[in-house]
Structures are given as structure tokens and as C-alpha cells.
Amino acid sequence: MAGNPNCPSKIETRENKKMKMKITPSMAPTHTNIWAGNTAHQLFGHGITTQSVLMDKAIDSNNNNYLMKKLNSIENNIRTILKQQTDLGKQFNDTNMKINNQAMEMLNINYILNDIVCPLLKDVTNIIYTQINAQQKQQINPAYN
DSSP states (O other): OOSOTTOHHHHHHHHHHHHHHSOOGGGSOOOOSTTSSOHHHHHHOTTTOOOHHHHHHHTSHHHHHHHHHHHHHHHHHHHHHHHHHHHHHHHHHHHHHHHHHHHHHHHHHHHIIIIIIHHHHHHHHHHHHHHSOHHHHHHHHHHHO
């Protein structure tokens, strides 16, 4: 009965092959790709995945109150930061004005020294130098050397 498809041994081998080919849920391959179905397990492990019962509890009114309190605290923090930012801006502007004023004062002092005091001192020195005698000139010259 080697060629007969109705042979009991062939039927039995066909049934065994069909049973082996069937995928049972316990034998189903797990997805190894992190984007294909088991991302929570891949990202967080077994303990972090949530159940639908826990998700229903997370959306109750107490949680909404908690979230509103958090949002209010975030809003208060943002307002505080904005106030501090404007205060810092004012301080920077004040400091910048002070620095500019001091720079202008330094330029004015430089102008007074170079354009007024030094020429005046040179003129006074020349007048004094022309009015003294030779011995006094010799006494003055070593002081400049």
C-alpha cells in the first residue's frame, strides 16, 4: 500500500504533520521588534506594564484634581520665572547704563588731561624755564633725566 493515499500509516503521518504545523498560543513566537506589539515590555520590562483596570482608576476625579494642582503650581512657577527675568533685564539695563556713564567719564578725563592740562603744564614749564638763570637750569635738568 505504498502508493495508496488512504493507507492508515500515511494518514497518521499527515495528521502528525498537521499537528506540528499548527501554532498553539504558548508556542506563538514573541515579537522581537520593539515597535511590533510589545513595546511596553521592551521599554520598561515586565513590572511596568499597566492593566486596563489601573488605567480606569487613573482617570478619576481625584487624579484630575491632582493634575490641576500640578498645573497651577507650574503656572505659578512660570509667573515667578517671568518676573525674575524682567527684574534681571532691568538690572542688566541699569548696569549697562552705569558702565556707559563711567566710560564717558573716562573719555572726558582723558580729554581734559591730554588736551588741556598737559599743554598748559608745558606752557607754564616753558615760561618758568625761560626766566631762570643757567645755574638753576642745571639743577632742573637732572630732575628730568
